[in-house]
Amino acid sequence: MKKILSIIVAVMAFTALHAQTLNVEVGSVIYQIPAAQAGEMVYQDGQTLTIINKEYALSDISQMYIDNTEVTDNAVTLVYNGSSAQVFVAGNVAQYLTISVSGAHVGISQSSNLAQEITYTLSGATTDGEFYMEGNYKAAIELAGVSIVNANPVYSGAAVYIKNGKRIDISVKKDTENSLTDCASPSSTMAHKACLWVKGHADFKGKGTLNVYCTNSDAHAIKTGEYMTLKNCNVNILSAGKDGIHANEYFLMQSGTLSVSGVGDDAVQAELNGTTNTGQTADHEEEDSGNIYIDGGTLTLTTTANGAKGLKSDSTVIVNDGTLTINASGGVDTTDASDPSYVAGISAGKFVQNGGTIQMTVKGTSGRGVKANDIETNGGELTITNSAGATTINSDVKGAKGLKALNIALNAGTITITMSGAAGKGIRCGDGTQSTSGGGGGGWPGGGGGWPGGGGGPGGGGSTWTNITGSYSQGKADGTGPTLTVTTTGAASSSSSAKAIKAICDIHIYGGTTEVSTSKSGAEGLESKQDIYIEGGQHYLKCYDDCINSKGKIFFNGGVTVCYSNGNDAVDSNAGTAGAITIGNGTVFAYTTKGAPEEGLDCDNNSYIRITGTGIAISAGAAQGGGSSSSTISNAAQGYAFVTSNISYAANRYYTLADAQGNNLVTYSFPTSCSSSLALFTATGMVKGSSYNVKYSTTAPTDATTTWHGLYLGSTHQGTNSVVTFTAK
Amino acid sequence: MKKLIVFILAATTLQAWADDYAYQYLVLTDVQGNQTAMSTDGLKMTIDNVTLTITNNEGAAKTFYLVSLASMQFSETADNTTTAIETLPTNSDKQGNLEVYNLSGIQIATFDNVSLSQDRVSSLLKNTLGKGVYIVKQNGTTKKVTVR
Numbered sequence: 001m002k003k004i005l006s007i008i009v010a011v012m013a014f015t016a017l018h019a020q021t022l023n024v025e026v027g028s029v030i031y032q033i034p035a036a037q038a039g040e041m042v043y044q045d046g047q048t049l050t051i052i053n054k055e056y057a058l059s060d061i062s063q064m065y066i067d068n069t070e071v072t073d074n075a076v077t078l079v080y081n082g083s084s085a086q087v088f089v090a091g092n093v094a095q096y097l098t099i100s101v102s103g104a105h106v107g108i109s110q111s112s113n114l115a116q117e118i119t120y121t122l123s124g125a126t127t128d129g130e131f132y133m134e135g136n137y138k139a140a141i142e143l144a145g146v147s148i149v150n151a152n153p154v155y156s157g158a159a160v161y162i163k164n165g166k167r168i169d170i171s172v173k174k175d176t177e178n179s180l181t182d183c184a185s186p187s188s189t190m191a192h193k194a195c196l197w198v199k200g201h202a203d204f205k206g207k208g209t210l211n212v213y214c215t216n217s218d219a220h221a222i223k224t225g226e227y228m229t230l231k232n233c234n235v236n237i238l239s240a241g242k243d244g245i246h247a248n249e250y251f252l253m254q255s256g257t258l259s260v261s262g263v264g265d266d267a268v269q270a271e272l273n274g275t276t277n278t279g280q281t282a283d284h285e286e287e288d289s290g291n292i293y294i295d296g297g298t299l300t301l302t303t304t305a306n307g308a309k310g311l312k313s314d315s316t317v318i319v320n321d322g323t324l325t326i327n328a329s330g331g332v333d334t335t336d337a338s339d340p341s342y343v344a345g346i347s348a349g350k351f352v353q354n355g356g357t358i359q360m361t362v363k364g365t366s367g368r369g370v371k372a373n374d375i376e377t378n379g380g381e382l383t384i385t386n387s388a389g390a391t392t393i394n395s396d397v398k399g400a401k402g403l404k405a406l407n408i409a410l411n412a413g414t415i416t417i418t419m420s421g422a423a424g425k426g427i428r429c430g431d432g433t434q435s436t437s438g439g440g441g442g443g444w445p446g447g448g449g450g451w452p453g454g455g456g457g458p459g460g461g462g463s464t465w466t467n468i469t470g471s472y473s474q475g476k477a478d479g480t481g482p483t484l485t486v487t488t489t490g491a492a493s494s495s496s497s498a499k500a501i502k503a504i505c506d507i508h509i510y511g512g513t514t515e516v517s518t519s520k521s522g523a524e525g526l527e528s529k530q531d532i533y534i535e536g537g538q539h540y541l542k543c544y545d546d547c548i549n550s551k552g553k554i555f556f557n558g559g560v561t562v563c564y565s566n567g568n569d570a571v572d573s574n575a576g577t578a579g580a581i582t583i584g585n586g587t588v589f590a591y592t593t594k595g596a597p598e599e600g601l602d603c604d605n606n607s608y609i610r611i612t613g614t615g616i617a618i619s620a621g622a623a624q625g626g627g628s629s630s631s632t633i634s635n636a637a638q639g640y641a642f643v644t645s646n647i648s649y650a651a652n653r654y655y656t657l658a659d660a661q662g663n664n665l666v667t668y669s670f671p672t673s674c675s676s677s678l679a680l681f682t683a684t685g686m687v688k689g690s691s692y693n694v695k696y697s698t699t700a701p702t703d704a705t706t707t708w709h710g711l712y713l714g715s716t717h718q719g720t721n722s723v724v725t726f727t728a729k
Numbered sequence: 730m731k732k733l734i735v736f737i738l739a740a741t742t743l744q745a746w747a748d749d750y751a752y753q754y755l756v757l758t759d760v761q762g763n764q765t766a767m768s769t770d771g772l773k774m775t776i777d778n779v780t781l782t783i784t785n786n787e788g789a790a791k792t793f794y795l796v797s798l799a800s801m802q803f804s805e806t807a808d809n810t811t812t813a814i815e816t817l818p819t820n821s822d823k824q825g826n827l828e829v830y831n832l833s834g835i836q837i838a839t840f841d842n843v844s845l846s847q848d849r850v851s852s853l854l855k856n857t858l859g860k861g862v863y864i865v866k867q868n869g870t871t872k873k874v875t876v877r
Contacts, residue, residue, distance in 0.1 A: 046796035064774040
């Protein structure tokens with residue numbers, strides 16, 4: 001093998017020695033014609049010399065010389081050197097190019113007759129230069145260790161302007177560092193749209209590093225007139241008057257790293273080029289969607305401008321993989337007073353996460369983590385830490401949001417939302433028209449009226465919602481779902497509270513795991529202005545205000561739900577009708593440690609409770625009117641009891657509801673003392689007329705099939721100290 | 730397999746070598762058809778208003794009026810005859826000194842007082858050099874001879 005390689009190397013070296021090139025030097029441009037290609041070179045009337053169909057004016061030729069330079073066909077090499085630049089042109093494409101060099105400002109025009117792809121290789125450094133190319137045939141630009149600062153533009157204020165509407169490869173050569181800086185204040189005739197500006201579609205590749213400094217206040221760092229893709233290379237955008245990257249048609253990141261900071265607007269924005277949205281097409285062929293695709297790589301996006309977004313698209317943002325870190329800290333953009341713009345990590349028509357890891361930090365006033373018309377998670381990790389405070393606009397309190405959308409489907413993935421600002425809500429979903437006493441209205445921004453900023457005070461009373469749209473779901477019908485953690489610690493701001501999950505529309509929870517925590521007044525855990533359906537999954541809500549609150553009915557049809565409120569009701573339905581709280585086949589353990597008049601299960605009248613299945617319900621709290629041991633649940637599917645004797649629950653005790661034979665129906669415990677003067681007991685297998693008891697022990701069950709925040713299901717554990725005995729209805 | 734790979738690489742490389750072959754001369758032709766061959770070794774051309782001056786590493790220097798130039802071309806031979814092949818006359822009683830070159834432009838033989846007829850020259854070359862294609866030059870005239 002060594003021998004073969006040695007032979008090959010030797011032959012190649014021998015071959016190189018035989019390269020023979022005629023160099024025709026015209027100012028700063030050297031046309032390099034391989035001798036084998038030159039053919040007959042024709043002089044005409046002592047004025048011109050024509051070589052491979054390119055006519056050179058003899059008066060322009062500085063000199064001609066022959067050397068052993070290897071010439072690569074279709075290649076143009078630009079070497080910047082301070083205040084000058086040299087351009088080397090392969091002889092076979094010379095006839096198709098018109099080249100102008102002024103100092104270090106190079107302009108190249110490709111003929112319309114050109115039918116082969118030229119590779120332009122840029123290297124060297126200049127503090128006053130640029131590269132301008134115009135044409136209509138695809139080309140490749142290689143950044144091979146080049147540094148360009150455009151101080152005094154000749155073609156445009158851009159450092160690199162490719163005025164070519166075709167496919168442009170931007171190859172950032174491996175092991176090179178490249179730097180582009182535009183002109184800060186070009187004249188109006190030199191106005192540019194970006195420091196690196198490509199009229200067509202640009203494919204960024206290579207394993208080198210590109211640093212872009214846009215110093216002009218009206219320009220983006222990188223702009224493409226059509227789609228932009230990024231693969232392998234490291235792109236650092238360190239400043240821009242406007243966006244870091246602004247791409248038409250779509251933006252696709254496949255791999256590599258992208259870092260954006262110091263920008264005056266969004267970090268990355270994509271928008272439609274034409275007027276018709278094609279949506280995502282197969283292999284992105286002929287696509288004009290305005291979408292953003294993150295399929296891999298590492299993105300670190302930082303925005304500080306008012307109303308700025310990390311990723312922005314009026315269409316769809318899809319994260320399939322990759323690692324994203326987004327920091328948004330600007331204020332509210334009130335340029336359009338009727339439609340204020342808030343900072344957001346991601347702002348889209350639709351946001352879909354199928355994989356990858358997103359870490360978002362939002363600090364800008366009223367900022368959003370993700371703001372979209374539709375939000376869908378199918379995998380990956382999404383972590384939002386939002387400390388943004390609230391502001392008041394047009395008399396409405398605008399608090400920060402973790403997720404805000406008309407439709408939210410959290411199908412899978414791990415989602416963690418932490419809100420610490422005043423009135424900061426974890427999740428806000430749905431829309432409608434709100435009528436409060438004295439009139440007024442609400443609606444999606446732009447639809448006429450603006451958000452009211454919240455759903456009213458604790459309990460959500462005093463307002464009516466109509467024309468409700470939107471949808472909220474967690475998990476899928478097969479019982480799988482996301483791991484969702486929502487924490488709010490902010491105080492209320494005027495009438496707007498730091499609720500964890502608030503939906504104007506119905507809430508459907510099919511599966512997954514939920515952990516909700518709130519700690520301030522008005523901060524409900526799970527609120528809907530319509531109905532709430534819990535069909536599966538495991539959910540724990542520990543809230544200062546109501547853990548679960550709805551204007552409509554609350555259904556525990558499946559899953560396991562534990563609600564612990566230390567400031568209000570655990571579960572509160574304001575439906576005011578039969579079935580306001582419905583125990584189906586689900587399990588609910590709801591208790592409040594607040595004391596009277598707060599209840600474990602509050603629906604204003606115990607007889608509104610319905611038992612339609614074989615689930616389990618254990619409640620503990622006070623009696624808020626309508627609470628009596630004589631309350632009757634019509635047509636209960638299994639035995640139940642309202643116990644109104646005082647029960648003083650204590651921590652570190654494990655309370656077991658059992659039948660007269662001592663069979664364990666459920667074991668439960670409390671993290672702290674809890675006094676109950678109205679408790680509902682119903683469990684699988686309870687029979688009307690039979691005797692049941694609650695006893696406690698100080699040892700925890702060890703054989704439970706399900707253990708969930710003080711609830712032990714499927715255990716054989718038995719209590720030893722009697723608490724209460726009752727006969728089921 | 731290894732041998733095959735080496736052979737393919739060698740053939741490809743040799744073909745590339747053939748394509749990039751270094752031409753010995755740059756032949757300039759004036760408007761009257763007169764040709765001047767300049768060695769390409771270190772060749773440099775400068776234009777000064779109405780003249781073209783050529784220098785090279787052989788120390789040669791030639792100046793042409795631009796208006797007198799018609800064309801220039803790379804060539805393997807000094808008189809660029811590879812592009813204008815002419816055969817020897819079939820019958821000729823002329824004699825003279827004969828210079829023989831290979832296709833690379835390298836002189837390989839000299840014969841004194843040789844008849845210029847093609848038959849005589851072919852016979853001489855066949856007996857002394859063997860079959861092949863040769864460039865023969867006599868009295869400033871260059872022609873190609875194929876010996877079979």
